[in-house]
Amino acid sequence: MSSTITDVKAAVEAKQLRRVYQSAGREVEALKSLDLDISVGRFVAVKGKSGSGKTTLLNCLGGLDSPTSGEILIHGRPIANLSEAERTAWRQKEVGFIFQAFGLLPTLSAYENIELMLRIAGFPRRERRPRAQEVIKMVGLDKWANHRPFEMSGGQQQRVAVARALANRPNLILADEATGELDTQTSYEILDLLRNIVQEQNVTILLATHDELVDGYVDEVLQLSDGRIVQDAR
Ligand code: ADP
Ligand code: MG
Numbered sequence: 001m002s003s004t005i006t007d008v009k010a011a012v013e014a015k016q017l018r019r020v021y022q023s024a025g026r027e028v029e030a031l032k033s034l035d036l037d038i039s040v041g042r043f044v045a046v047k048g049k050s051g052s053g054k055t056t057l058l059n060c061l062g063g064l065d066s067p068t069s070g071e072i073l074i075h076g077r078p079i080a081n082l083s084e085a086e087r088t089a090w091r092q093k094e095v096g097f098i099f100q101a102f103g104l105l106p107t108l109s110a111y112e113n114i115e116l117m118l119r120i121a122g123f124p125r126r127e128r129r130p131r132a133q134e135v136i137k138m139v140g141l142d143k144w145a146n147h148r149p150f151e152m153s154g155g156q157q158q159r160v161a162v163a164r165a166l167a168n169r170p171n172l173i174l175a176d177e178a179t180g181e182l183d184t185q186t187s188y189e190i191l192d193l194l195r196n197i198v199q200e201q202n203v204t205i206l207l208a209t210h211d212e213l214v215d216g217y218v219d220e221v222l223q224l225s226d227g228r229i230v231q232d233a234r
Pocket of ligand 1: 046055
């Protein structure tokens with residue numbers, strides 16, 4: 001029987017996922033045979049101490065890295081064994097990333113940072129301007145579209161990064177320590193924004209963090225310790 005995307009209930013599935021790094025002649029097993037099953041439209045925190053494997057997991061799920069072994073299905077599509085070029089093309093269409101240090105290009109305005117992402121994702125020229133304006137509005141920064149990152153607060157810069165992650169209409173957003181450089185109040189604002197995005201757009205968000213702040217915002221917590229999931233709480 002053929003399956004279509006509407007049959008797919010899982011946003012993210014991983015089976016026996018392993019990632020071993022070679023480092024200075026020794027092996028570091030960052031992910032140790034990890035299994036995952038996350039439904040569509042969930043806001044999930046990936047928690048764990050520094051070095052527990054959060055970044056490695058997100059990078060593998062989003063196609064920035066490939067696992068040493070194991071399977072990854074994103075909306076039913078296997079991605080672990082794609083070639084580098086296939087993975088990049090897939091990622092640019094399907095995944096949005098948000099990073100701790102915002103990752104905005106300093107010489108470009110908020111609008112231009114987002115427009116560039118749309119260009120990279122292959123959006124036709126005539127769709128880029130309205131879509132960039134739409135996502136800037138979604139994050140409440142209409143008046144800041146023409147400002148460059150250094151003219152904005154950390155919270156505003158992270159909002160631009162959230163808008164950029166949304167721009168290509170991804171089904172999956174991966175946020176690595178997205179509140180890591182923000183003060184408590186600003187972290188709450190970003191968490192609120194992410195929560196609203198999950199509710200309104202049916203996207204799935206995985207947020208890696210070691211911050212207790214997130215507990216009241218997420219649907220689910222995956223606790224990582226030394227490359228294993230030690231607790232899966234809903
Ligand atoms: P976290 O994001 O939870 O801090 P990481 O995924 O960054 O954890 O790291 C998990 C483990 O893998 C750590 O032991 C780390 O030192 C190791 N590691 C991460 N990246 C590399 C790399 N590029 N080369 C070698 N070891 C790495
Ligand atoms: Mg990390």
